[in-house]
Amino acid sequence: MNATTHPTIADVAQRAGVSTATVSRVINKSGNVTADTIARVQAAIAALDYAPHSGARILASRRARTIGLITPTISDLFFTDLLRGIEQTVYEHEYTLLIHATHGRPYDDIIPMLPLNHHNTDGLIIFTNSVDDARLQKLHARHFPLVLLHRSPPAGTAMPCVTFENKDGAFQMTAHLIACGHRRIAFVSGPAGNEDAGWREQGYREALAVHGLAVDPALIVPGDFNAVVAATAVTHLLHTQPNIDAIFAADDESARGALAAIRQSGRRVPQDIALAGFDDSLLSQYLHPPLTTVRAPIEAAGRAAAAQLIQLIHTGHADPLTLLPTELVIRESCGWVLVNSEQ
Amino acid sequence: MNATTHPTIADVAQRAGVSTATVSRVINKSGNVTADTIARVQAAIAALDYAPHSGARILASRRARTIGLITPTISDLFFTDLLRGIEQTVYEHEYTLLIHATHGRPYDDIIPMLPLNHHNTDGLIIFTNSVDDARLQKLHARHFPLVLLHRSPPAGTAMPCVTFENKDGAFQMTAHLIACGHRRIAFVSGPAGNEDAGWREQGYREALAVHGLAVDPALIVPGDFNAVVAATAVTHLLHTQPNIDAIFAADDESARGALAAIRQSGRRVPQDIALAGFDDSLLSQYLHPPLTTVRAPIEAAGRAAAAQLIQLIHTGHADPLTLLPTELVIRESCGWVLVNSEQ
DNA sequence: CCGGAAAATGTAATCGCTTACATTTGTGAT
DNA sequence: ATCACAAATGTAAGCGATTACATTTTCCGG
Missing domain, CATH: 3.40.50.2300 (Response regulator)
Structure with a gap:
C-alpha cells in the first residue's frame, strides 16, 4: 500500500506481526485468538485506519450480512x-x-x-x-x-x-358509518392491482352485505391512492349521485382529495356528508375536520x-x-x- | 453449478462457447465483439438467468458504480x-x-x-x-x-x-413579519449544532438589526426542529412574554408545535399572533390556518x-x-x- | 492470392478476503 | 520430563469477476 491506495488485511497483518488469517479472526470475532494478539491487531487496524473490503468479504464468505x-x-x-x-x-x-x-x-x-x-x-x-x-x-x-x-x-x-387486516379494518369502518346512520355510502377505491386496496374494497362490500345494504357500482369511484385523482372522481360523483351521505376513501390521501372536492361542492364535512379514510397517516389528524380513519400498523x-x-x-x-x-x-x-x- | 447454487460467468461462457473475457465484454459493452457472439452470450445469460456478482465486479474492477x-x-x-x-x-x-x-x-x-x-x-x-x-x-x-x-x-x-440560503430566507421572512407591522417577534430556534438552524437564526437577527429592532434574548426559545419541544417552549414564552405579536419558527415542525401552544393559550392565529415557519414541508399547507413559511428547495x-x-x-x-x-x-x-x- | 493491420477472442494474473487444513505452541496428567 | 490433546496461529486455495497481454481470425489493398 502507498499514500493513495487503502490498507488491506495484509498491511494490518504485517504491522501486527501475524498472518492475515489471524487478522480475519479478530475482525470476525471467530475465537481462538489470544487477548494479547487481539490487542495488537486492533492497534494495527486503528493505526492504519483499516476497513475491510466488503466486496471481498462477500465473495470469500458467501454471506452479505x-x-x-x-x-x-x-x-x-x-x-x-x-x-x-x-x-x-x-x-x-x-x-x-x-x-x-x-x-x-x-x-x-x-x-x-x-x-x-x-x-x-x-x-x-x-x-x-x-x-x-x-x-x-x-x-x-x-x-x-x-x-x-x-x-x-x-x-x-x-x-x-x-x-x-385491510378487509377487517374496512369492514369495521363501513359498519361504523352505517352505525352513524349513513346508508348511501360511496367508496373511493385504490389503484388497480394493489392488494391492500382490493381487500379494503372487499371489506366495504361485505359490510354493506352483512347490513342488508346493496352495493351500488355507481357509488364506487377510482381514487388511485392519490388526492388529485380522488378529487376529480368525487367531484363527478357528487354531481351524478347528489344524495350520498358518506364517502369512505381507500386511503388518507384520497380522503384528502375527497375532502377538497366536497368542500368545493359547497357541502360540509361531517354535517352534510361523512368522510372516512384509511391508514391514519400523519396528515389525517391535521385535516379539517380531523379525519376518522383506520389505523394501519405500518x-x-x-x-x-x-x-x-x-x-x-x-x-x-x-x-x-x-x-x-x-x-x-x-x-x-x-x-x-x-x-x-x-x- | 448445480440446482442450489447460482450460475457464474464461467457457466455462461461455457454455454455460449466463448471465454469468460468475452462474456465480460458483452456485459460491460466494452466493444470488439461480433453481433453474433453478443447474441449467443445474451441467449446464454437469459437461459441461465445469470446475474453478475457485484462483489466480484467491485473487487476486480475497483469501481463500485x-x-x-x-x-x-x-x-x-x-x-x-x-x-x-x-x-x-x-x-x-x-x-x-x-x-x-x-x-x-x-x-x-x-x-x-x-x-x-x-x-x-x-x-x-x-x-x-x-x-x-x-x-x-x-x-x-x-x-x-x-x-x-x-x-x-x-x-x-x-x-x-x-x-x-437559510440566512437569506430567514431574513426575508423576518422582514415580511416586520412589514406586516409586527415588532415583538419571537424566534423558535433549531437544534444546537445544526447549521441550517444557526443560519436561520442569524437571518432573523440581521433582519431585526437592519430594521432597527433590538434582539431580545428572552424572545429566542429552543424548538429543536420538534413540535413537542417547541410547544413546551412557546407555552412558557407566551406566559413570560405575553406581549409578543409574532413567532418565527426555525422549521415547520416547530411551527406546528408553536401553533398548538398558541391555540392552547386561547390566542388566535393570525388575529392575535402571527406565525411563520421554514421549509414549506408537506404539512404546512394543511395546518389551520395554512402556514406562511419559507420554501426550502430540498x-x-x-x-x-x-x-x-x-x-x-x-x-x-x-x-x-x-x-x-x-x-x-x-x-x-x-x-x-x-x-x-x-x- | 498474399501480407499485414485491425478486429475478435482467449489466457491467466489479479483484486482482498475467508476458511479448511496443517502446523506450532501451551497445558495438565502421569 | 513426557505425552496427549487443546488452543493458537499459519498456509494457501478458492470466491467470481476484470483486464493486460497474447493469440487467432477477418478484412483489404496491391
Missing part, C-alpha cells in the same frame, strides 16, 4: 413509516439494509439483473408489486430468502407474507417483515402469513366525537 | 424530499444508491468501519452531522470523493458543500448534491459551494393573503 428492500417508491408517507420499522429490526440484528426503488422502471431487458440479489444480500423484502411474478418465482426456485410485504405470492408458490408491518426475513435466513423457516390488526380511529369527519386521549 | 448516502435519519419529511432528488440524479447517471442511516449511533469504537466506504461506493454524500470531523478528514486525506449536504467542512479542509438540494458528487468522481472537480435560493410562501398564518396560484 445485508438485507435488501425492493420498493416501487421511496418518498411517501406510508413508506417512511414502513422503513422505520424495517430499519430498526435490521440493525438490531446487526445486518445492513440496502434499499432499491424501482420507480416503476422496467428492468434492463437484455441483461435482466436486479441491482439487489443473492450476491449482495442474504435475503429480500419485496414491497407490493416492485418485482414481477416471473422473477419472484425464479428467485424462489433458487431458495433465495424472500418475504413479501403487502402482496401475495405468485400462484402456486408459497412464500412468507406480511400485511395487515411501522409494525415493517418490523415484522424484517424479523420474518432474518428468521428465514437463519432457520430456513418463517410464518407463511403475518396479519397485523387494524384499528378504528374515530375523529370528527364522520360526525361522532369520542372523548379519549386521541389528539 | 455506486453512490453512498450517509444520513442521521431516514424517516422524516425533509429527508423524504431530499432523497427523491438524490435518487433521481443518481439513477440518471446509471449509478446505484446505497443508504446508511446512523440514527445517532456511534461507530464501533474497536474496529471503526463505516458500512459505506471506498470499497462499496465511489463517493459519499454526507448529510448534516452524520459523520464526525475526524473521520471526514481521514476520508478526505485519501482523496475519497465526498460532498457535504447541509453541513460545512471541518476546519482547514475544503470539500464541496451543498445547502440553501429536492433540488438532493439533486445538486448527487450531481456534484458524480462530477467529482468523473472529473475530480466540483463546485466548492452550491447555494440554492429560498423563497417566501405567503399563506394565512401571518395575516396576509396574497391571491396567487398557491394552494
Whole structure:
C-alpha cells in the first residue's frame, strides 16, 4: 500500500506481526485468538485506519450480512413509516439494509439483473408489486430468502407474507358509518392491482352485505391512492349521485382529495356528508375536520417483515402469513366525537 | 453449478462457447465483439438467468458504480424530499444508491468501519452531522470523493458543500413579519449544532438589526426542529412574554408545535399572533390556518448534491459551494393573503 | 492470392478476503 | 520430563469477476 491506495488485511497483518488469517479472526470475532494478539491487531487496524473490503468479504464468505428492500417508491408517507420499522429490526440484528426503488422502471431487458440479489444480500423484502411474478418465482426456485410485504405470492408458490387486516379494518369502518346512520355510502377505491386496496374494497362490500345494504357500482369511484385523482372522481360523483351521505376513501390521501372536492361542492364535512379514510397517516389528524380513519400498523408491518426475513435466513423457516390488526380511529369527519386521549 | 447454487460467468461462457473475457465484454459493452457472439452470450445469460456478482465486479474492477448516502435519519419529511432528488440524479447517471442511516449511533469504537466506504461506493454524500470531523478528514486525506449536504467542512479542509440560503430566507421572512407591522417577534430556534438552524437564526437577527429592532434574548426559545419541544417552549414564552405579536419558527415542525401552544393559550392565529415557519414541508399547507413559511428547495438540494458528487468522481472537480435560493410562501398564518396560484 | 493491420477472442494474473487444513505452541496428567 | 490433546496461529486455495497481454481470425489493398 502507498499514500493513495487503502490498507488491506495484509498491511494490518504485517504491522501486527501475524498472518492475515489471524487478522480475519479478530475482525470476525471467530475465537481462538489470544487477548494479547487481539490487542495488537486492533492497534494495527486503528493505526492504519483499516476497513475491510466488503466486496471481498462477500465473495470469500458467501454471506452479505445485508438485507435488501425492493420498493416501487421511496418518498411517501406510508413508506417512511414502513422503513422505520424495517430499519430498526435490521440493525438490531446487526445486518445492513440496502434499499432499491424501482420507480416503476422496467428492468434492463437484455441483461435482466436486479441491482439487489443473492450476491449482495442474504435475503429480500419485496414491497407490493416492485418485482414481477416471473422473477419472484425464479428467485424462489433458487431458495433465495424472500418475504413479501403487502402482496401475495405468485400462484402456486408459497412464500412468507406480511400485511395487515385491510378487509377487517374496512369492514369495521363501513359498519361504523352505517352505525352513524349513513346508508348511501360511496367508496373511493385504490389503484388497480394493489392488494391492500382490493381487500379494503372487499371489506366495504361485505359490510354493506352483512347490513342488508346493496352495493351500488355507481357509488364506487377510482381514487388511485392519490388526492388529485380522488378529487376529480368525487367531484363527478357528487354531481351524478347528489344524495350520498358518506364517502369512505381507500386511503388518507384520497380522503384528502375527497375532502377538497366536497368542500368545493359547497357541502360540509361531517354535517352534510361523512368522510372516512384509511391508514391514519400523519396528515389525517391535521385535516379539517380531523379525519376518522383506520389505523394501519405500518411501522409494525415493517418490523415484522424484517424479523420474518432474518428468521428465514437463519432457520430456513418463517410464518407463511403475518396479519397485523387494524384499528378504528374515530375523529370528527364522520360526525361522532369520542372523548379519549386521541389528539 | 448445480440446482442450489447460482450460475457464474464461467457457466455462461461455457454455454455460449466463448471465454469468460468475452462474456465480460458483452456485459460491460466494452466493444470488439461480433453481433453474433453478443447474441449467443445474451441467449446464454437469459437461459441461465445469470446475474453478475457485484462483489466480484467491485473487487476486480475497483469501481463500485455506486453512490453512498450517509444520513442521521431516514424517516422524516425533509429527508423524504431530499432523497427523491438524490435518487433521481443518481439513477440518471446509471449509478446505484446505497443508504446508511446512523440514527445517532456511534461507530464501533474497536474496529471503526463505516458500512459505506471506498470499497462499496465511489463517493459519499454526507448529510448534516452524520459523520464526525475526524473521520471526514481521514476520508478526505485519501482523496475519497465526498460532498457535504447541509453541513460545512471541518476546519482547514475544503470539500464541496451543498445547502440553501437559510440566512437569506430567514431574513426575508423576518422582514415580511416586520412589514406586516409586527415588532415583538419571537424566534423558535433549531437544534444546537445544526447549521441550517444557526443560519436561520442569524437571518432573523440581521433582519431585526437592519430594521432597527433590538434582539431580545428572552424572545429566542429552543424548538429543536420538534413540535413537542417547541410547544413546551412557546407555552412558557407566551406566559413570560405575553406581549409578543409574532413567532418565527426555525422549521415547520416547530411551527406546528408553536401553533398548538398558541391555540392552547386561547390566542388566535393570525388575529392575535402571527406565525411563520421554514421549509414549506408537506404539512404546512394543511395546518389551520395554512402556514406562511419559507420554501426550502430540498429536492433540488438532493439533486445538486448527487450531481456534484458524480462530477467529482468523473472529473475530480466540483463546485466548492452550491447555494440554492429560498423563497417566501405567503399563506394565512401571518395575516396576509396574497391571491396567487398557491394552494 | 498474399501480407499485414485491425478486429475478435482467449489466457491467466489479479483484486482482498475467508476458511479448511496443517502446523506450532501451551497445558495438565502421569 | 513426557505425552496427549487443546488452543493458537499459519498456509494457501478458492470466491467470481476484470483486464493486460497474447493469440487467432477477418478484412483489404496491391
